[in-house]
Amino acid sequence: MHLNFLALAVPFFLTFMGLEYLVAHKRGKRYFKFNDSVANISVGIAERLLDTFTVGLFYFLYDYLHRHYALFDIKPGVLLWVALLVCTDFIWYWYHRLAHEVTLFWCAHVVHHQSEEFNYTVSARITVFQAFIRTGFWAVLPVIGFPPAMITSMLLVHGLYPFFIHTRTIGKLGILEYILVTPSHHRVHHASNPKYLDKNYGDVFIIWDKLFGTFQKEEEEPIYGLTKPLESNSFLWQHFHFLLEMFYSVKRASGWRNKLCVVFGKPDYVDPAAREVLEESFLLRNRTITETPKLNNYVVWQMAATLTLLFIFLLLEYYVPVFVQVCVTLLILLTLINCGAIMEQKRWVFYLEYARYSVLCFALYxxxxxxxxxxxxxxxxxxxxxxxxxxxxxxxxxxxxYTRT
Incomplete structure (x- = not known):
């Protein structure tokens, strides 16, 4: 059978999330919150699911650029693999830095920083929008001359390392603190403390931050999340709130120069009052939320079923017809929206069940x-x-x- 063994990433990462939870619990540390962890994993599920449809497109782009515009004919070798690792990490640094310094890019990257906790589930907060932006930066690699297969292999390895630096269970690592991006360095990056803002953009090597003046060592206890907390479990709001804030600010800005500054300048140009205005129109926040065991159990079972479906879907990807792939994708995305809405106890969540039922019937038919x-x-x-x-x-x-009114 022609199975997609990359599906094993799902149980692999879940296992380490579970182990980190057990270690933190044994130490008496509360590094996990139920709603926060569910929201983090939901974002990760969506990204991994949509990657199924985009990874081929990215490879095609690398292949096209390599065949038509490669400056050098690079063949795989030990030194060239090392060179590719260094180039990949260097490009990542600038992608990551600009993702914080340019509003349009921050619209995609902000999702990664919304969590007010810091654990392995936070590493899952990657969106498909980020994947498109990163690919635009990494498109430099095939132009240099690195073969597409070589690039893809390196990106898999390079993408694995950051997972392990999203943790508070690992302290400082001695001499490695001077070479690699460690959990300590990355805790600083995810912090909203004034002295920690816009620091430590590196992914594998910390040398770029030290070279370009963006390094900050961990000194005081980090406070995680955005400087203005999102305070929402909504799957859709988490993905699109800052994009809407940007559009709102562009609409209110006078003159094309100011409008362009909002889009391509620093996120500071976005109107700070935009979120409150947009929340009134789109979020409809429920101020009387009361968590119950039934609610949490229902969400847990939905997440467990979704992760199982995702694993089977990815593993058997090459045997699933396109129409069924679309149905599975819609079913999973509707479930993720459903989970977020349930945690916020929305009144309209009941009607999502009709949509999920319809998609399931189409797939069965x-x-x-x-x-x-x-x-x-x-x-x-x-x-x-x-x-x-x-x-x-x-x-x-x-x-x-209980019965909602």
Missing amino acids: YYWPHPSLLTLAVLVLTTALWFRSRLKERYYRLVYG
Whole structure:
């Protein structure tokens, strides 16, 4: 069988998240919060899922640039692998730095910094938007002459290392602090303390930060998250809030020069009042949230089912028809939106179940296009709509432990 063994990354990373949780618990440290961890993993699931559709596009770009514009004919060798690692990390430094210094790039990267905790689940907060931006920077590598297969292999290795520096369970590492980006260095990067802002952009080597004046060692206890906390578990709001803030600020800015400064200048140009205004229109925050065991258990079971489906989907990717791939993608994304909405106890979350049911029926009909299945699906949906009020009441009792009004 032609399996996609990159799917093993899912249980691999989950195992280390679990181990870190056990170590922190044994030490009496509360490094994990339920809502925060669910939100982090949700972002990671979406990115890994959408990577299925983009990785081929990225490879095609590298291959096209290498065949048409390569300056040198580089062949794999020990020294050239080392050179590729150094070049990859150097480009990463500038991508990462500009992702903090340019509003348009920060719109994609801000998601990685929203968590107010710091643990292995935070490393999952990578979006597909970041992947597109990074690819634009890494497109320099095939132009230099590095072969696409060599680049792709290096990016897999280079992308693995940062996972292990998102932790508070590892202290300072002696002499390695002078060479590599360590957990201590990266804790500084994720902190919102004034002295830690915009520091330590490196991914593997810390030498770039020391060379370009952006290095800061860990001194005081870091405070994690954005300088203005997001305070939302919404999957959609986490992904798009700053993009909306940018558009809002562009609309309010006078003159093309000021509008361009908002988009391509520092994030400081974004109107600080934009978020509060947009929250009133889009977020509709529920101020009376009461967590219940039923709510948390329902979210846990949904996340467990989603991770299992993601693993199977990735493992058998080459055997899944395109239509079913689209259905699985929609089903997982709807579930992630559902989990975020449930944690915020939104009233409209009940109606997402109709959407998930419809997608599931389409996928089943693809494999068994029999009129009886279609008839049954329509009958069930019609019955559900007829008894909508009663079903809604039971749904809220099941999920929240009480009836929503």
